[in-house]
Amino acid sequence: MTNTIGIAGTGRLAQALARLLAISGAPITAVAGRTPERAEGAARYAGDGVRSASFPELAGLANHIVIAVADSAIEQVASEIASAPLAPAAVVHTCGAKGADCLASLKARGAACGVMHPLQTVPAPDAGLTALRGSFWGVSGEEAAREWAAGIVHLIGGRVIEVPEGANALYHSAGVMASNLVVATLGAAQGVFCQATGVTPDLALRALAPLAMAAVSNALARGPHAALTGPVERGDAGTVAAHREALGAAPPAARELYRAASLQALELAIAKGLAPQAAAILKEILRRTDAE
Structure with a gap:
C-alpha cells in the first residue's frame, strides 16, 4: 500500500x-x-x-x-x-x-x-x-x-x-432484497398485524420480532430451501386462499407483497419436493392479481 x-x-x-x-x-x-x-x-x-x-x-x-x-x-x-x-x-x-x-x-x-x-x-x-x-x-x-x-x-x-x-445493477438488486426489502416486508407485516389485532405498532413489532429473527437466522444457518416453513411449504392451499381473501382489506402494496413473496416461496417449496399437483393449485391461487 x-x-x-x-x-x-x-x-x-x-x-x-x-x-x-x-x-x-x-x-x-x-x-x-x-x-x-x-x-x-x-x-x-x-x-x-x-x-x-x-x-x-x-x-x-x-x-x-x-x-x-x-x-x-x-x-x-x-x-x-x-x-x-x-x-x-x-x-x-x-x-x-x-x-x-x-x-x-x-x-x-x-x-x-x-x-x-x-x-x-x-x-x-x-x-x-x-x-x-x-x-x-x-x-x-x-x-x-x-x-x-x-x-x-x-x-x-x-x-x-x-x-x-x-452485472452491477443485478448484483445490487440482490443486496437490496436482502436488506431494504426485508425491512419493507417487516413494515408491511407490522401494519397488517396492527390492522388485525388493534395493538400499537410498537407491540406489533415486538410480537413479530422473535419470528422474524428466527426465520432469518435459520435461513442463514441452513439455507433458504431447508429453512422454509409455513403454508406454502406444506402445500396448504386453503390457508393461502384465506390469507389472500383477508388481505383484501389491507393496503394494495401489502397484498401484492404477500402474493409476490409467496410465489418465490413456492419456487423454494417446489425445489424442496412439493408435490406437482399441490404446487399447481397454489400457483393458480397466487397468480391472480387484485384485478382478477
Missing part, C-alpha cells in the same frame, strides 16, 4: 471508510467535500494528518481516490476531479448499482476506474467502523482499479466479491 489515498465525500460511508483506512495504516492524505465545513469535519474524524480539500484539489493530494458520494452525484464529482491539472492513477466509486463507466471523465484523463461497494449498511460513521470489518465488497472495473480496491478491502478486514462487467 504505497499509494496515497483521498476520499471524495463526507457522508456516513465516506467518513467510516476514511477513518478505517487511517486506523489500518493506509496512507490516506485528504478528504474532499462539497463545502469546506463538511470537508474539515470529515478530515478531523478521519484522524491526525488528514487534510480537507475541495474535489478539484483532491487529485493534487492523492494519486488514488475513492468517490463515496450520493449515486446521483458521482459523475459530477468525477468531472470536478478530472478538471484538476493532475490526474489520479486510479479511482473507484462506492455505488453498487453503477459500473465504472460513470467515471468516464477520469478514464479520459488516464485513470484506471472501478467500483468497490460494501454489502453493508452504515447508519452512522461510528457504526460503520465495526460493520465494515468482515463485510463483503463487490469489486468491478479495470484490472488495475480492481486490484487496488481489493487491497483496500483486505486492509480494513473485508472480503472481496468480483462483480462481472455489466
Whole structure:
C-alpha cells in the first residue's frame, strides 16, 4: 500500500471508510467535500494528518481516490476531479448499482476506474467502523482499479466479491432484497398485524420480532430451501386462499407483497419436493392479481 489515498465525500460511508483506512495504516492524505465545513469535519474524524480539500484539489493530494458520494452525484464529482491539472492513477466509486463507466471523465484523463461497494449498511460513521470489518465488497472495473480496491478491502478486514462487467445493477438488486426489502416486508407485516389485532405498532413489532429473527437466522444457518416453513411449504392451499381473501382489506402494496413473496416461496417449496399437483393449485391461487 504505497499509494496515497483521498476520499471524495463526507457522508456516513465516506467518513467510516476514511477513518478505517487511517486506523489500518493506509496512507490516506485528504478528504474532499462539497463545502469546506463538511470537508474539515470529515478530515478531523478521519484522524491526525488528514487534510480537507475541495474535489478539484483532491487529485493534487492523492494519486488514488475513492468517490463515496450520493449515486446521483458521482459523475459530477468525477468531472470536478478530472478538471484538476493532475490526474489520479486510479479511482473507484462506492455505488453498487453503477459500473465504472460513470467515471468516464477520469478514464479520459488516464485513470484506471472501478467500483468497490460494501454489502453493508452504515447508519452512522461510528457504526460503520465495526460493520465494515468482515463485510463483503463487490469489486468491478479495470484490472488495475480492481486490484487496488481489493487491497483496500483486505486492509480494513473485508472480503472481496468480483462483480462481472455489466452485472452491477443485478448484483445490487440482490443486496437490496436482502436488506431494504426485508425491512419493507417487516413494515408491511407490522401494519397488517396492527390492522388485525388493534395493538400499537410498537407491540406489533415486538410480537413479530422473535419470528422474524428466527426465520432469518435459520435461513442463514441452513439455507433458504431447508429453512422454509409455513403454508406454502406444506402445500396448504386453503390457508393461502384465506390469507389472500383477508388481505383484501389491507393496503394494495401489502397484498401484492404477500402474493409476490409467496410465489418465490413456492419456487423454494417446489425445489424442496412439493408435490406437482399441490404446487399447481397454489400457483393458480397466487397468480391472480387484485384485478382478477
